[in-house]
Amino acid sequence: MTNSETNRPATAIDAVAERYVDKIARMSPITATELGLPGDPRALDDFSPAGLQADADAARETLAELAAQQPVDDVDVVTVDAMNERLQLKVDLHERGYTLGTLNVIESPLQGIRAIFDLTPTSTVDDWDNVAGRLRTVPQAIRGYMESLTAGRQQDRVAAIRQVRQGIEQANQIGAGDGFFTRFADRASTEGGELPASLRADLSEAADGAATAYRELASFLESEIVPVAREDDAVGREEYALWSQYFIGAQVDLEETYEWGRQELDRIITEQQQVAGQIKPGAGIREAMEILDADPSTTLEGTEALRTWMQKLADTAVSELAGTHFDIPDPVREIECCIAPTQDGGIYYTGPTDDFSRPGRMWWSVPEGVTTFNAWRETTTVYHEGVPGHHLQVGQTVYRRELLNRWRRLACWVSGHGEGWALYAERLMADLGYLDNPADRMGMLDGQRLRAARVVLDIGVHLRLPAPAELGGGTWDAEKAWPFLTSNASMDDGFLKFELDRYLGWPGQAPSYKVGQRLWEQIRDEARQSCEAASSEFDAKAFHRRALDIGSVGLDTLRRAML
Structure with a gap:
């Protein structure tokens, strides 16, 4: 970063963005906690229609404020571009009713209300008093x-019955007598030891009330929503196109992207077959994976061994990549690898707070009863969630306090940009030689194959496209999606059933990973071609630094900013 960038004065457009972040923190205490912003630690969001309307109104007001200002530099130009794209989409989704009564298996208020307690501070007595209030x-x-x-x-805006049924099951699990809230309160303690008896009693009572609310939600879904829930999982082209743009931050030709997904899937399978032959001459993909699973040198026993392995691999990546292939600021060189308090099987990343008092964290939610882990499958996952993946991407953006306003640094997250970068980072680590071991490379390809398959599945089902002949022809639906998914993923059926439900209930999100990677690679290649046309050498390190300094914006915005 140059001195001129470091000393960049805040502009009127930065002020608009800062005011919008303040509005977000007031309206969404959950977001304030996630981002480490000042907010009410005892409150939760208003998920009522009035709360959704207030959110849309704040976006409209900010769009009007932006329109009244003129950019004074390139940073302002990107801020205006990014905010116009993001906030207008928020307004459009609200006006069409697409955000009303959201319910799916992974990303709706049902999960969000519970999940914020994973990030709510619990180090002191005062923290636990705030927890009781929340x-x-x-x-x-x-x-x-x-x-x-x-x-x-x-308004005839009801989730598919598949999502409602799973929502009922999740709500009952969370609200059970031995469910999350009860266990959470029972485990309460500070770094100094036990809590006062009065506070512990308050926590227990509050946890009982929270659990009861979730049981009431389950009953409400059963009695009020199940009878009117739609059978069809597909949302149709009009709604899908808007969600696709929301998650990618770019308008893409959906049919062309579907066909590209099929071609990419075939390409990955071919590469897997080549790697399988390196593991055992003549072996097929499945046989090679079975050999790797049976290899004790790639096996980890117990969650602590898993956590230790993750941490060591993440720390090694930071130390070896810093200063050579990437500029990694000092605060970003710390990452914590954690076993999540939940047991749903997910692996995810949570970013650092604004002041880095809470570092970025990689979480593994280990299903109950699972004690054995295959490292060959997950080496690339550590790079995806850590460095050079999400941790570098998010951490570097948070660090750019003197260049970017808080909306750019903290509040804007576009899945196609973020998840696309993480898949781009996986491939980059392969290009840099970190996945030359056939086992690790097979793991990377295994994950990339799933991401390519769900481009095809997601677009195919939600747009009701013709299904391939190998699936029996006809129209894509959940019944055809299941054998297609299981044939392209080497995972437990229970996990894959959840994954399928996720795709069916969260239209456009799953393809954003692989489509985002595609667009990242296109932008990089166009930048390289531009350098070659100008007879200058392409500097990949400088490209990555400049790109990540922009922050998580829509990929159309990123392309305009970079090219």
């Missing part, structure tokens, strides 16, 4: 959510 707010948040579900039902 637990007491859960029933109000659930009631607001049920109001939106009711309003959605009245």
Whole structure:
């Protein structure tokens, strides 16, 4: 970063962006906690129709404020471009009713209300007092959510029955007598030891109220939503196109992307077959994977061994890549690898707080009863979630305090940009020689194959496209999606069933990973071609630095900013 960038004064457009972040933190205490912003630590979001309307109104007001300002430098130009794209989409989705009564298996208020307690501070007595206050707010948040579900039902905006049934199961699990809230309160302690008896009693009572609210949500879904839930999983072209743009931050030709996904899938399978032959001459892909699974040198026993392995690999990547292939600021060189308190099987990343007092963290949610892990499958996952993946991407953006406003650094996250970068980072690590071991390379290809397959599956089902002949022809649907998914992923059926439900209930999100990688690679290649046309040498390190300094923006915005 040059001195001129370091000393860049805040502009009127930065001020608009900062005010919008303040509005977000006030309206969404959950977001404030996630980002480490000042907010009410005892509150939760308003998920009622009034809360959704306030969110859309804040976006409209900010769009009007932006329109009244003129950019004074290139940073402003990108801010205006990115905010116009993101906020207008937010308004469009709200006006069409697509955000009303959201319900799916992974990313809806049902999960979000519970999940914020994973990030709520719990180090001190005061922290736990705030937790008790937030637990007491859960029933109000659930009631607001049920109001939106009711309003959605009245406007014929109801989730598919598949999502509703899974939502009922999740709500009952969370609200059970031995469910999350009860266990959370029972484990309460500070770094100094036990809590005062009065606070522990308060926590127990508040946790009971939160659990009761989730059981009431399950009953509400059963009685009020199940009877009117639609059977068809597909959302159709009009809605899908808007969600696709929302998740990618770019308008793509959906049919062309579907066909590209099929070609990419074939290319990856061919590469897997080549690697399988390196593991054992003549072996097929499945046989090679079975050999790797049986190899004790690639096996980890127990969650602590898993966590230790993750941490060592993540730290090694930081130390070896810093200063050579990437510029990694000092605060970003710390990453914590954690076993998540949940047991749903997911692996995910949470970014650092604004001041880095809470570092970036890589989480592994280990399913109950799972004690053996195959490292060959997950080496690339550590690079995806850590460095040079999400941790470098998010951490570097958060660090650019003197260049970017808070909306650019903290509040804007576009899945196609972020997840696309993480897949781009996986391939980059292969190009740099970190996945030359056939086992690790097979692991990377295994993950990339799944991401390519779900481009095909997601677009095919939601647009009701013709299914391939090998699936029996006809129209894509969940029944055809299942054998297609299981043939392209080497995972437990229970995990894959959840994955399929996720794709069916969260249209456009799953393809954003692989499509995002495609667009990242296109932007890089276009930048290289531009250098060659100008008879200058392409500097990959400088390209990555400049790209990540822009922050997580829509990929159309990124292309305009970089090219």
